[in-house]
Amino acid sequence: MKITVLEGDITEVAVDAIVNAANSSLLGGGGVDGAIHRAAGPALLEACREVRQSTHVRGLPPGQAVATAAGDLPARWVIHTVGPNRNAGEADPEVLESCFESSLNLAEELGATSIAFPAIGGGVYGWSPRDVAEAAHSVIVDGRSRGRWDSIDEVQFVLFSDQMTSVFCQIFDHDQW
Numbered sequence: 001m002k003i004t005v006l007e008g009d010i011t012e013v014a015v016d017a018i019v020n021a022a023n024s025s026l027l028g029g030g031g032v033d034g035a036i037h038r039a040a041g042p043a044l045l046e047a048c049r050e051v052r053q054s055t056h057v058r059g060l061p062p063g064q065a066v067a068t069a070a071g072d073l074p075a076r077w078v079i080h081t082v083g084p085n086r087n088a089g090e091a092d093p094e095v096l097e098s099c100f101e102s103s104l105n106l107a108e109e110l111g112a113t114s115i116a117f118p119a120i121g122g123g124v125y126g127w128s129p130r131d132v133a134e135a136a137h138s139v140i141v142d143g144r145s146r147g148r149w150d151s152i153d154e155v156q157f158v159l160f161s162d163q164m165t166s167v168f169c170q171i172f173d174h175d176q177w
Contacts, residue, residue, distance in 0.1 A: 001144060002154045003172055007165040010158040011039035014074040016112035017067070019103045021120045022080040024059035026052055026066070032118040032160070036078060040071030044078060047071070051080075062090060063098030065106045077110055079103045083121030093135060096121050100139040104149050114154040119164050129167035137171045 010018055010032060020036045023029045026048040028037035037044055047068035052059070060066055065081040081099040084090035099120045107115045117136065121127035127135075136157065143149055157172075159165045 001140075001149065001152060003140070004154065004156045005165060005168045005172055006156065006158055007160070007162065008158050009035070010116055010118050011035055011073060013116045013156060013158050015114040015116045015154070015156060016075060017077045017079050017103075017107045017110065017115045018070065018073060018075045019065075019115065019117045019120070020078050020080045021118045021123065021125075022060065022082055024061065024082050026056065026060055026080055031123045036073070040073045040078065043071035044068060044073075048080070063095040063102060065099070065102035067106055067110055075116075077107075077112065079106050079115070081120060083125050083127070086121065086126035087124070093131065096127060096131065096135040097139050100136050101143065104139070104143065104152065104155075108149050108151055111151070113152060114156070115152060116156040116158050119157070119159050119168075122164055123160070129164045130171070132164075133168045133171040136168075 021032045060082050062082045062084045067077045067079045070078045081103050084095040119132045122132040157168050
């Protein structure tokens with residue numbers, strides 16, 4: 001599995017699956033979620049509305065993931081996951097880790113070989129860059145040691161700031177993939 005860390009716009013990355021740091025409504029919002037919805041166009045909102053009407057009537061709980069078509073994005077799927085909101089008292093790092101794990105599990109189920117993640121929880125939800133990077137690292141290292149996600153060839157972390165990118169580079173730099 002190739003791991004890449006870069007600063008950029010996740011809506012422009014050509015991968016099989018783009019992970020959306022969504023809110024529980026799945027109907028768009030600010031930050032990465034808003035950018036993905038804007039770039040994907042109205043088809044993404046319609047797909048999210050269908051999810052809300054069928055399988056997640058009350059919204060998507062933190063730590064879980066659900067996939068939709070990607071609309072106008074250069075990806076096949078958008079995998080929506082809701083990070084725990086640390087600013088609202090949701091401070092369990094296992095729920096943050098579950099966002100990465102659930103997304104990777106779903107990507108594999110879909111047949112994706114490449115996936116791009118934002119810094120889930122690292123924006124308005126208040127998790128520090130180190131917390132987010134360590135959660136992602138822990139999940140990937142643990143999963144790979146158990147032979148999981150063998151069909152996923154590439155994981156990209158497409159991050160929104162110099163600080164976030166720097167921390168992810170520090171955390172992932174010591175590994176040989």
